[in-house]
Amino acid sequence: MTEQKKKQAELWLFRHGETEWSLNGKHTSYTDLPLTEHGREQATALAPVIAKTQFDLVLTSPRQRARDTAALAGLGNRAEVEPNLQEWNYGVYEGKSTPEIQAAEPGWSVWDSPITGGESIDQVAARAQQVIDRCLQHGGRCALFAHAHIFRILAAVWAEQPGVFGQRLALSTATVSVLGWEHGTRVITRWNAAP
Template sequence: MSISRFILVRHGETAGNKEGLFYGSTDLPLTDNGHRQAATVASYLRDIQIDTILISELQRARQTAEYIRTPENHHYHCDPRLNEMHFGEWEMKHYSEIAARFPADWDTWMKDWQHAAPTGGEPFPQFAARVQAVADELRREASETPATRLIVAHKGVLGLIIARWFGLPAEAMWQFPCEQDSYSVAECRDGFMTLAVFNGRSCFTPVV
């Protein structure tokens, strides 16, 4: 039985996370704590042979991946479809400021975010479609070519990918909140997906 593994890692902490702000496309670096988180995750994965590294275009993903990659994995595959959602005029703002400055759009978002868009930002259906397209491609590749693939991306992106792999609607992304100092593992065995680890915080030992 052929086995492919996806190791899913959310980038480490940024100032936007620390301050509780809406942000997605803003290209923030890791905080000192974010660097520590990335180093910790790398220690959990130190004995794993990773064949391919896929990351978003944003520096917080790249900085996190730097801790995990080995000399054999010196190339990244950057895919803009793995970028976090673009929140337009809501970027780098607290929800209280957004509600005060854009009350109508905020009200629409709160009532039906699955079909809405932040002010001047990316509509959620468009965001979901691009991420789901990546998820479908990766699943096909896993079925055809057994390998261990590392994906370093963002909370919304990783949640959508997992939901897609398990046949759940896009809004189920919030049932898979990938945390910043952990890793998750999805396995594909002859096309059948399983979630082997979720928010793991110990050294990963694959089960054959």
């Protein structure tokens, strides 16, 4: 694979629509929650953006909320499940909000505190790198449907920063972000944009 071919890869990140837990700020990894009615509307609102763009590869997290977002946005029939796009495994913190966790563990942060029974940030960053490698190898525009933390870390890794840089990249539900190139350097060209 030539360097020129690798530079052609462009990653479009579509965060899934709202779920009951995302609405309430609860950490959601492996719990397979459906989209709320508003989340379904948000996912459908992505369709016009997607209809204007030709994608060469479509990947989705195995979680229902991401797969349903891809389907409602118009790419469900092309989406391949990519296990490395599943959300950060929060271990014992699954289903809890940061304020709830901090009430018992003052100063706790997902970005720099141990995740008992879950993944370290370095493990999530390694999964993100595998997704990036797959997209670089494939080339072209890649549509990815997944979750906030995996996308924030993936963007950091794309920009050749440590995974913790994702702490600086807020990401709302059902938004569009694009990772591309400028003069041969990997850059974030669009972030957390409404459709």
